[in-house]
Amino acid sequence: MKIERPLLMIPGPTICTSEVLRALSKPTLSHVSSKFIEIFSETLKELKKIFLTEKAEIFVIAGSGTLAMEMSIVNICESGDNVLILSNGYFGERFKEICERYNLNVDYIEVKEWGENIQPETVRERLEKKEYKAVTLTHVDTSTGVSAKVKEIGEIVKNTDAVFIVDGVCATAGEEERIDEWNIDILFTASQKAIGVPPGLAILAFSPKALETYEKRKEPVKSYFMDIGLWKPIMDAYIEGRAAYFATPPVNMIYALHESVKQILEEGVEERFKRHQIIAKAFREALRALELQIVPVNEEYAASTVTGIYYPKGVADEEFRTNMIENGVIVAGGLGKLKGKIFRVGHMGTVQPSDILATIAAIENSLIKCGYKIKPGAGLEAAQEILTKI
Numbered sequence: 176m177k178i179e180r181p182l183l184m185i186p187g188p189t190i191c192t193s194e195v196l197r198a199l200s201k202p203t204l205s206h207v208s209s210k211f212i213e214i215f216s217e218t219l220k221e222l223k224k225i226f227l228t229e230k231a232e233i234f235v236i237a238g239s240g241t242l243a244m245e246m247s248i249v250n251i252c253e254s255g256d257n258v259l260i261l262s263n264g265y266f267g268e269r270f271k272e273i274c275e276r277y278n279l280n281v282d283y284i285e286v287k288e289w290g291e292n293i294q295p296e297t298v299r300e301r302l303e304k305k306e307y308k309a310v311t312l313t314h315v316d317t318s319t320g321v322s323a324k325v326k327e328i329g330e331i332v333k334n335t336d337a338v339f340i341v342d343g344v345c346a347t348a349g350e351e352e353r354i355d356e357w358n359i360d361i362l363f364t365a366s367q368k369a370i371g372v373p374p375g376l377a378i379l380a381f382s383p384k385a386l387e388t389y390e391k392r393k394e395p396v397k398s399y400f401m402d403i404g405l406w407k408p409i410m411d412a413y414i415e416g417r418a419a420y421f422a423t424p425p426v427n428m429i430y431a432l433h434e435s436v437k438q439i440l441e442e443g444v445e446e447r448f449k450r451h452q453i454i455a456k457a458f459r460e461a462l463r464a465l466e467l468q469i470v471p472v473n474e475e476y477a478a479s480t481v482t483g484i485y486y487p488k489g490v491a492d493e494e495f496r497t498n499m500i501e502n503g504v505i506v507a508g509g510l511g512k513l514k515g516k517i518f519r520v521g522h523m524g525t526v527q528p529s530d531i532l533a534t535i536a537a538i539e540n541s542l543i544k545c546g547y548k549i550k551p552g553a554g555l556e557a558a559q560e561i562l563t564k565i
């Protein structure tokens with residue numbers, strides 16, 4: 176059966192609402208027109224409510240999550256600075272690669288096995304021994320679906336001079352995350368994840384501590400486009416309702432972001448966290464009923480935005496995912512060392528209970544077609560146990 180409208184359940188890009196998609200097709204305005212200034216100004220102000228910060232400054236730049244990762248590093252660190260990278264998987268490794276490009280002194284703490292979680296005590300011990308310019312942490316490492324202990328680690332880093340950089344690409348606006356309360360200094364995400372906008376925007380927040388660290392730099396930032404000092408007057412101007420130019424903003428993408436931000440705030444940030452938690456829990460109950468094992472070694476580590484699931488013995492990656500497509504649902508394969516061993520389901524952004532139920536049904540069907548013995552409907556029943564109680 177040919178599927179004309181597949182259900183996109185990968186960990187980004189995610190499904191956008193029709194209002195967000197329609198916003199993209201509005202006539203492109205001049206980036207210095209009063210109408211666009213109004214839209215961008217409102218977007219920047221409202222983003223603070225989603226990032227749960229009153230203190231941090233927001234930057235919206237054309238680019239993807241990787242650009243935001245690199246921006247967080249180049250603006251804070253100078254040659255020879257010490258950086259502590261806390262890694263729960265593939266995107267922690269990426270931070271290491273970025274820092275090595277800039278000749279930083281990298282201390283890399285990684286979990287022994289993917290699925291485990293860096294413990295705050297490990298971070299405390301390391302910070303007592305050595306001074307760092309920055310500590311990086313991936314909130315939800317998309318390769319494993321483990322949600323890091325951001326709050327607890329933030330409590331520790333705040334007592335040092337280090338800037339606490341959190342990669343929220345697979346978390347922000349889905350997983351519970353609070354810049355001010357959790358002492359995050361730089362938080363960034365990309366538009367295509369839980370923010371619910373097509374790929375194309377990097378969104379960053381810099382706390383006063385991060386901006387002060389930038390101000391104290393001895394050498395200029397080694398990139399022109401990524402220099403936050405060149406962007407800050409532009410973001411300030413837009414917020415204050417003035418025109419300013421450094422590099423042309425992606426006007427139509429910002430319309431889409433404006434629309435999505437409005438929808439997120441209509442739902443309410445806390446409500447949105449709750450929806451993600453419930454859908455993720457329902458999904459995990461379904462997986463348990465199907466006797467499938469998730470990547471996080473402890474259920475408490477499991478993220479609300481993405482779940483990585485080991486294939487049961489005898490089920491092959493390609494055959495399973497081809498069957499999923501035939502069932503109308505697109506899921507992702509594994510990344511890095513879990514490639515071929517797991518599949519990943521993204522459940523973030525506009526995800527609703529019916530999406531996860533359709534996904535569970537497709538998983539059951541595909542597993543059966545791949546020769547794995549289950550009782551059809553067992554996963555759906557377990558998920559409904561959770562979903563009918565909300």
Ligand code: PMP
Pocket residue numbers: 186187239240241242244266313315316317342343344345365
């Ligand atoms: N960090 C995390 C946690 C991610 O999930 C991703 C993308 N999957 C990135 C960084 C990189 O983002 P992008 O692909 O938009 O460059």
